[in-house]
Amino acid sequence: MQVYDSSARQIPVISQVKSIYDNRGLLRLLVVRDLTVRYKRSVIGVWWSLLNPLFTTAVMFYVFNTVFKSRLPDGAPFLPYLLSGVLLITLFNQGLTMGADAIATGAGVLTKVYVRPEIFAASASISSAINFLIGLVPLTVILGIYKRTPTWHFPLVIAVIVCMTLFTTGLSLLLSIAYVYFDDSRSLINIFLMALQYMTPIFYPVSVLGPHTKDVVVLNPLFAYLQIFRREFGNVSPSTFSNWEMMVASSLVAFVGGFYIFSRQWPKVVAKL
Amino acid sequence: MTAELIVEATDVALAYRRTRHRVSSLKQTAIDTIKRRMAYEQFYALNGVSFDVARGETVSVIGRNGAGKSTLLKIVARVLPPTSGRIIVRGHVAPMIELGAGFNPELTAAENIVLYGTLLGRTPKEMRGRIEAIADWSGLTEHLDIPIRAFSSGMTARLAFATATDVTPDLLLIDEVLSVGDADFREKSAARTVEMMNGGCAVVLVTHDMEAVKSMSTRAIYLSNGAAKHSGNPAEVVEAYLSDVHH
Numbered sequence: 165m166q167v168y169d170s171s172a173r174q175i176p177v178i179s180q181v182k183s184i185y186d187n188r189g190l191l192r193l194l195v196v197r198d199l200t201v202r203y204k205r206s207v208i209g210v211w212w213s214l215l216n217p218l219f220t221t222a223v224m225f226y227v228f229n230t231v232f233k234s235r236l237p238d239g240a241p242f243l244p245y246l247l248s249g250v251l252l253i254t255l256f257n258q259g260l261t262m263g264a265d266a267i268a269t270g271a272g273v274l275t276k277v278y279v280r281p282e283i284f285a286a287s288a289s290i291s292s293a294i295n296f297l298i299g300l301v302p303l304t305v306i307l308g309i310y311k312r313t314p315t316w317h318f319p320l321v322i323a324v325i326v327c328m329t330l331f332t333t334g335l336s337l338l339l340s341i342a343y344v345y346f347d348d349s350r351s352l353i354n355i356f357l358m359a360l361q362y363m364t365p366i367f368y369p370v371s372v373l374g375p376h377t378k379d380v381v382v383l384n385p386l387f388a389y390l391q392i393f394r395r396e397f398g399n400v401s402p403s404t405f406s407n408w409e410m411m412v413a414s415s416l417v418a419f420v421g422g423f424y425i426f427s428r429q430w431p432k433v434v435a436k437l
Numbered sequence: 438m439t440a441e442l443i444v445e446a447t448d449v450a451l452a453y454r455r456t457r458h459r460v461s462s463l464k465q466t467a468i469d470t471i472k473r474r475m476a477y478e479q480f481y482a483l484n485g486v487s488f489d490v491a492r493g494e495t496v497s498v499i500g501r502n503g504a505g506k507s508t509l510l511k512i513v514a515r516v517l518p519p520t521s522g523r524i525i526v527r528g529h530v531a532p533m534i535e536l537g538a539g540f541n542p543e544l545t546a547a548e549n550i551v552l553y554g555t556l557l558g559r560t561p562k563e564m565r566g567r568i569e570a571i572a573d574w575s576g577l578t579e580h581l582d583i584p585i586r587a588f589s590s591g592m593t594a595r596l597a598f599a600t601a602t603d604v605t606p607d608l609l610l611i612d613e614v615l616s617v618g619d620a621d622f623r624e625k626s627a628a629r630t631v632e633m634m635n636g637g638c639a640v641v642l643v644t645h646d647m648e649a650v651k652s653m654s655t656r657a658i659y660l661s662n663g664a665a666k667h668s669g670n671p672a673e674v675v676e677a678y679l680s681d682v683h684h
Contacts, residue, residue: 170512276511277539
């Protein structure tokens with residue numbers, strides 16, 4: 165028989181992760197729910213999730229390749245460079261906002277039923293990761309058009325996905341608190357996300373930046389994720405060891421920090437709702 | 438021999454800092470913080486509340502709006518840890534919440550049964566084995582494969598009630614006695630609730646319905662400003678509450 169004792173010591177982060185693990189049945193169901201709602205009920209199924217990144221890429225390709233005649237300095241093909249950027253930023257945006265939305269809209273249930281909200285954040289990040297994996301199919305096709313194949317070390321992309329899942333899970337917990345507390349946080353976060361997108365070299369090479377801007381862009385964790393993803397999957401951009409350091413460190417800091425702050429703030433949210 | 442205690446609450450308090458004016462925008466909060474206009478006050482939603490609920494007992498919680506009833510229910514449901522004091526809850530807890538709050542309109546009735554049941558603490562495997570029985574009880578066997586966005590509110594309520602009450606928990610939490618659906622279903626759901634109450638579970642009931650308090654509960658607690666003002670015999674507690682309300 166399960167016994168709940170409010171005075172039992174709970175170690176933040178560890179107890180939260182353990183509770184996600186203990187409820188992995190629910191986690192699986194939530195991921196399946198996200199994917200089912202998106203795919204099974206739409207006519208073109210799985211490809212629906214790809215429509216958005218593919219269209220975005222097509223528009224950007226037209227604007228920057230045809231109108232502005234941008235070229236990458238090392239002669240790497242622009243289209244796979246662009247698509248990998250769009251796929252990665254979609255992975256980040258989706259994991260972050262879907263997770264925060266799931267908690268904010270589920271508050272009615274989460275304040276009455278004992279379910280750890282962290283499970284909702286994790287499930288959103290995991291389902292975005294699955295969408296991202298599906299997106300690797302058209303990316304491979306486009307690499308093929310340019311007579312390129314995924315590198316032999318492409319399984320290292322898994323590291324990018326794992327780090328991104330931890331990164332967005334932690335951040336979406338923080339964002340969910342803001343969503344519940346402040347009505348205007350949604351529009352503010354959209355502006356922030358737009359700025360972040362421009363600070364990530366999705367459609368431009370880093371070499372076009374001036375020294376000051378470049379310093380700022382390099383500090384953006386998403387830059388590190390993107391460089392590694394491009395390097396490991398299609399070899400359309402170089403990556404450095406410091407990119408790896410940045411990726412792993414940012415994911416751990418966001419994950420541990422997000423979980424810790426959430427464990428402190430969530431009871432206050434529940435008390436006020 | 439005394440009955441097994443399902444809930445043991447000792448000196449439970451819940452305090453939080455709240456702003457004097459309700460602020461709900463980030464912009465306003467930032468401005469107020471910069472101008473040092475944020476005034477906080479310590480607020481006790483609950484203060485020094487102690488009570489036990491034994492198996493087979495139904496304890497009603499009454500009081501004015503804002504007296505701390507829902508906070509108490511959240512603490513018993515373990516959604517909210519008390520800021521001081523201690524609460525122990527033994528066994529499976531089933532909250533009866535606004536029916537259908539855990540449903541996803543795009544999923545079919547069968548998928549929702551599994552999801553909702555799992556949210557309430559059962560396993561997906563267990564729930565898959567219960568789909569037929571739950572659909573049968575709620576009279577929705579024909580509609581199992583239909584997304585519930587096509588359901589009427591009555592059908593959704595039936596499905597939610599049937600899923601939530603599929604097993605008798607050790608502790609049942611009720612926030613207002615449900616009155617949904619047609620007369621037929623109301624009768625059926627009331628009968629099921631009474632059956633669960635008599636079936637060896639402990640019940641904590643929050644309600645404004647004083648007749649229900651007197652007829653259903655074995656004990657009552659009257660909360661006022663976060664403290665238990667009276668507790669004991671339901672009829673006496675209700676009387677104390679009503680005389681306060683009328684003055």
